[in-house]
Amino acid sequence: MxxxxxxxxxxxxxxxxxxxxxxxxxxxxxxxxxxxxxxxxxxxxxxxxxxxxxxxxxxxxxxxxxxxxxxxxxxxxxxxxxxxxxxxxxxxxxxxxxxxxxxxxxxxxxxxxxxxxxxxxxxxxxxxxxxxxxxxxxxxxxxxxxxxxxxxxxxxxxxxxxxxxxxxxxxxxxxxxxxxxxxxxxxxxxxxxxxxxxxxxxxxxxxxxxxxxxxxxxxxxxxxxxxxxxxxxxxxxxxxxxxxxxxxxxxxxxxxxxxxxxxxxxxxxxxxxxxxxxxxxxxxxxxxxxxxxxxxxPDRVQVGMAQHFMRSYSDLLIHTCHKRGVHAMGGMAAQIPIRDDPAANEAALELVRKDKLREVKAGHDGTWAAHPGLIPACMEVFTNNMVNAPNQIHSMKRQDASELIEEDLLQSPRGVRTMEGLRLNTRVGIQYLAAWLTGAGSVPLYNLMEDAATAEISRVQNWQWLKYGVELDGDGLGVKVNLDLFGRVVEEEMARIEREVGKEKLNKGMYKEACKLFTRQCTAPVLDDFLTLDAYNNIVMYHPIESSRL
The missing domain is CATH 3.20.20.360 (Malate synthase, domain 3)
Incomplete structure (x- = not known):
């Protein structure tokens, strides 16, 4: 057939x-x-x-x-x-x-x-x-x-x-x-x-x-x-x-x-x-x-909406949408419930509430959540601050954002670059790609929902730090990111992944293949446009005799 x-x-x-x-x-x-x-x-x-x-x-x-x-x-x-x-x-x-x-x-x-x-x-x-x-x-x-x-x-x-x-x-x-x-x-x-x-x-x-x-x-x-x-x-x-x-x-x-x-x-x-x-x-x-x-x-965990270029981007989007009569939607809350630690879960929820309060006060008409468990908290914040209105399209005008100039949107982010940032990028990138190669495109890792976008941050940041020999701050003070250091980090993070997921799962999964692919992407002389575009050939399975013209 x-x-x-x-x-x-x-x-x-x-x-x-x-x-x-x-x-x-x-x-x-x-x-x-x-x-x-x-x-x-x-x-x-x-x-x-x-x-x-x-x-x-x-x-x-x-x-x-x-x-x-x-x-x-x-x-x-x-x-x-x-x-x-x-x-x-x-x-x-x-x-x-x-x-x-x-x-x-x-x-x-x-x-x-x-x-x-x-x-x-x-x-x-x-x-x-x-x-x-x-x-x-x-x-x-x-x-x-x-x-x-x-x-x-x-x-x-x-x-x-x-x-x-x-x-x-x-x-x-x-x-x-x-x-x-x-x-x-x-x-x-x-x-x-x-x-x-x-x-x-x-x-x-x-x-x-x-x-x-x-x-x-x-x-x-x-x-x-x-x-x-x-x-x-x-x-x-x-x-x-x-x-x-x-x-x-x-x-x-x-x-x-x-x-x-x-x-x-x-x-x-x-x-x-x-x-x-x-x-x-x-x-x-x-x-x-x-x-x-x-x-x-800087470390990806430091690149939030408080960074000037990110805040300017959000403000200009709200101004533009409301001027044109359409929704200005906020960003993703990527946290997932921490079921075995109520205190940590409440702390994570409080971060979500603060982020959503910032969004609604800025003028966003709605927001994104990655997990059903976040919806009540997000809904409460938006409902309490958009009383008797389904959106803020006509009530929240950000005229101040019309004064934003190109440099506001291009300003370099501030923060430190650390060994832990390099390790987290590597650990998350490999685990996400291993899941992606086996058919899962949305993966819970370290109490966050990771998708291709966050894996891309890990990849390109590693690539950028390697290309320019970044000198690390914090515990890595004075250490420059180079191929030898990165190779050691990859080896050590693979050992950590094995401890976390178990040797049997590591061997049965696509972790080793993902490690090779992610490492190659991070160390490539020329940055590939998309990680998943390079990885796509690994999941294409042809059955060329399946077509017919009846």
Whole structure:
């Protein structure tokens, strides 16, 4: 047996009867039409990214584009926010795993962002099962029987609104070839989900609007323009009114912070705001300034929202969104409950409350949580400070942020660089990558939920410190980071990982493979753009005889 595919399409992933209900001929034709119409635009956008990287590596800085000043200074606004998603006080995020989908929709959050991106290892099985799970969730037929606990999970009568995050423009889908080349991952994610769910979604979830999306990793408004055209094409195909599809863009790259007005302008008929994707933003700061030895990052635990460049980024995002009439969403609370230590758990919750109070006082309309256990605390803070209002779009105007200049957004972060920072980066990076290689894209480590974004910070910071021979502070005072030191740290942290997870698990898992891959990435002469792009080939599994044309 094989999948029934249109002309020019080759499915190289494993055949499965349930997957074939997602990969129908008509659904694949829809994805193929998107790929053929937009692939050259995507290739051009990626080439522009490479050209910008060359400028930054040669000493250039990102900044506001003089050619689009008229957009930044114009008085336009985005389309009104649909009532169905006016209240987004707390949003929970997570991978499209079946039990996770049910629990997240039942969590009490206002929105669940089902993630095909940083929280998912994009294996064929994960992706296809994810589409099955979301189809069942939209149809409200999704259930999960936990045999170990003999417990049946199903949806409550009232659930969170569903948003879906496809992959970024840069990621291929190597299990689906269209006209001899891998499909664009985000067009596969968007196309399959939209094709199968837009009609039922609008009845069950959207009250005449939707589906709703989160869009990651953009660097320029030209990339938003492609998404806007993809949305328009999908709406015309489906026969639904323009502006039905709505999306929030994650501002999680340093170049994009200078393009926020332009991004909203391109998506003005389809936008419901911007989000502070702060972990990826830190990663992007290092990646953008990889050729700038005067902009070295301190330990990642010190790079919080109190840093001037981070606070400026948040303030400008709020000002921009509210000026344009859409949501300004806050960042992720990555803590997870510490069940065996009530005092430590309460201390962690108090940090979450303080962070969320800062966000709501600054003007954010909602925030993210990585775990259902954080939702009550986050919800309480936002509810108490947004009395009788679902958001602050029209009540909180940050005119002071309009005075922010480029240097505010580029200021070097302050702090120390320590041996413990190097060790933590190494330990977290290896363990996350080991989990990712075995199919888990969201991993609890040391009381935090780690995903690809936080693993990227670990990787690029190690790379930066090695490249510039950083002299460590604290206990490592006077010690410079070099290949010999890093090799010793890797060896010692692998020994610690073995003690923590056990020798049997270490040997059965992908820890040794992850160690080799992470070490190679940290010591490479040229920084790879994405850790997961390099690692992707390790999870691609071809079954080339599975396609057929019936």
């Amino acid at each position: 094989g999948y029934d595919v249109p002309e020019g399409v080759d499915i190289r992933g494993r055949y499965d009867t349930e997957f074939s209900k997602i990969l129908t001929r008509d659904a694949l034709q829809f994805v193929t039409d998107l790929q053929r119409e937009f692939r050259n635009h995507i290739k051009y956008a990626m080439e522009c990214r490479r050209e910008a990287k060359m400028r930054y590596n040669n000493g250039g800085l990102p900044g506001f584009d003089p050619a689009t000043k008229y957009i930044r200074e114009g008085e336009w606004v985005c389309a009104p926010v649909p009532a169905a998603v006016a209240d987004r006080r707390v949003e929970i995020t997570g991978p499209v795993e079946r039990k996770m989908v049910i629990n997240a929709l039942n969590s009490g959050a206002k929105v669940f962002m089902a993630d095909f991106e940083d929280a998912l290892s994009p294996s064929w099985e994960n992706l296809m099962r994810g589409h099955v799970n979301l189809r069942d969730a939209v149809n409200r037929t999704i259930t999960f029987h936990d045999q170990a606990r003999n417990k049946l999970y199903k949806l409550n009568d009232e659930t969170a609104k569903l948003f879906v995050r496809p992959r970024g423009w840069h990621l291929p889908e190597a299990h689906i070839f269209i006209d001899g080349e891998p499909a664009t991952g985000c067009l596969v994610d968007f196309g399959l989900y939209f094709f199968h769910n837009y009609a039922n979604f609008r009845k069950v979830q959207g009250q005449g609007f939707g589906p709703f999306f989160y869009l990651p990793k953009m660097e320029h408004s030209r990339e938003a323009r492609i998404w806007n055209n993809v949305f328009g094409r999908a709406e015309r195909w489906a026969g639904i009114e323009r502006g039905s599809i709505r999306a929030t863009v994650l501002i999680e790259t340093l170049p994009a912070v200078f393009q926020m007005n332009e991004i909203l302008y391109e998506l003005r008929d389809h936008s419901v705001g911007l989000n502070c994707g702060r972990w990826d933003y830190i990663f992007s700061y290092v990646k953008t300034f990889q050729g700038h030895p005067d902009r070295l990052l």
